[in-house]
Amino acid sequence: MPSPRQIPKPIVVEPAAEPTALVGRIKAAMRSLDAVLVAHYYVDGALQDLADATGGCVADSLEMARFGRDHPAQTLVVAGVRFMGETAKILSPDKRVLMPTLEATCSLDLGCPAKEFDAFCNEHPDRTVVVYANTSAAVKARADWVTTSSTGLDIVRHLHARGEKILWAPDIHLGRYLQAQTGADMLLWSGSCIVHDEFKAIELELLRREHPRAKVLVHPESPTAVIAQADVVGSTTQLLQAAQRLEADEFIVATDAGIMHKMRQAQPHKTFLEAPTAGVGATCKSCAHCPWMAMNSLSQLAATLEAAQRGEATQEIRVDRDLAQRARRPIDRMLAFAAARKVAPSPFATQGSQGMGPA
Numbered sequence: 001m002p003s004p005r006q007i008p009k010p011i012v013v014e015p016a017a018e019p020t021a022l023v024g025r026i027k028a029a030m031r032s033l034d035a036v037l038v039a040h041y042y043v044d045g046a047l048q049d050l051a052d053a054t055g056g057c058v059a060d061s062l063e064m065a066r067f068g069r070d071h072p073a074q075t076l077v078v079a080g081v082r083f084m085g086e087t088a089k090i091l092s093p094d095k096r097v098l099m100p101t102l103e104a105t106c107s108l109d110l111g112c113p114a115k116e117f118d119a120f121c122n123e124h125p126d127r128t129v130v131v132y133a134n135t136s137a138a139v140k141a142r143a144d145w146v147t148t149s150s151t152g153l154d155i156v157r158h159l160h161a162r163g164e165k166i167l168w169a170p171d172i173h174l175g176r177y178l179q180a181q182t183g184a185d186m187l188l189w190s191g192s193c194i195v196h197d198e199f200k201a202i203e204l205e206l207l208r209r210e211h212p213r214a215k216v217l218v219h220p221e222s223p224t225a226v227i228a229q230a231d232v233v234g235s236t237t238q239l240l241q242a243a244q245r246l247e248a249d250e251f252i253v254a255t256d257a258g259i260m261h262k263m264r265q266a267q268p269h270k271t272f273l274e275a276p277t278a279g280v281g282a283t284c285k286s287c288a289h290c291p292w293m294a295m296n297s298l299s300q301l302a303a304t305l306e307a308a309q310r311g312e313a314t315q316e317i318r319v320d321r322d323l324a325q326r327a328r329r330p331i332d333r334m335l336a337f338a339a340a341r342k343v344a345p346s347p348f349a350t351q352g353s354q355g356m357g358p359a
């Protein structure tokens with residue numbers, strides 16, 4: 001018989017706080033910290049609703065960056081993944097940027113380490129370096145331009161028209177799409193998004209046969225054979241706009257399932273089907289939901305804010321000042337370019353942008 005010293009202590013599982021109680025605590029903490037919530041469409045619907053209800057925004061990466069930069073609040077709370085928090089901090093170095101958890105990263109960011117990327121760029125000094133927003137501050141600091149999925153096509157077209165050869169990182173599918181659409185000379189890094197990479201072209205064809213009138217909306221991080229079946233290719237905001245604009249009653253959506261919350265809210269009479277991620281059988285990779293976006297929750301957010309109130313800002317984004325200044329140049333270049341093209345606010349969010357158009 002084990003001695004009392006050997007008997008493991010029972011694990012006490014705290015009862016989960018009621019969502020309404022959590023929301024009340026979060027709102028109070030946000031007021032005391034002069035905070036605004038900037039959320040991505042892939043995070044939990046409760047967080048998206050809270051951002052809308054408290055004067056924050058739910059948007060794509062471009063609009064999250066612009067909204068945070070332009071909002072007067074002293075604290076930006078970014079519900080999304082780390083590169084989004086870093087971009088907010090780079091654009092607003094004097095604001096405090098908090099996240100529900102700093103553990104939320106992105107496979108594109110992880111797949112493009114700054115040192116290797118720097119060496120790759122050094123091997124090709126004749127090329128203009130264009131990086132996707134889903135990268136670290138250090139990778140952005142090595143770039144001439146940053147793009148998001150909503151600005152990529154226009155920026156690459158613009159550089160190609162100026163006769164520039166491009167080095168693109170990290171998303172290979174988005175890179176191939178931009179290359180095919182613009183005819184630009186692009187050297188591609190081979191990163192990918194673990195969520196969009198899972199969409200299956202053959203299964204999508206079968207689903208389209210079952211729903212012949214459905215329009216197909218595809219995020220450009222998806223494989224080429226999936227993009228080839230799209231009626232509209234675009235950023236998350238652009239796909240939401242397409243779902244509203246197009247006459248169809250049914251849509252097949254190839255992006256993270258988190259976006260269904262806003263799609264169904266905005267168009268309750270329309271049917272939205274998830275594009276297939278499983279082949280013959282489902283696997284644990286078949287959920288079409290970003291595991292890092294899923295780390296954002298009401299309870300994590302409450303914990304972050306209440307810790308900050310106690311002076312323990314453990315989930316605070318910090319970016320070295322010098323690095324931030326270097327990373328800011330290519331981001332500002334993109335934002336100035338988008339402003340000149342009048343990339344307009346979205347009707348679904350506080351902010352938004354134009355569609356990329358059919359594939």
Ligand code: 13P
Nearest residue numbers: 060061062148149235236
């Ligand atoms: P958007 O800028 O289109 O929202 O994309 C961000 C992202 O991480 C998609 O996976």
Ligand code: SF4
Nearest residue numbers: 081106107193195290
């Ligand atoms: Fe990164 Fe993909 Fe998650 Fe977007 S969905 S944050 S690209 S891993």
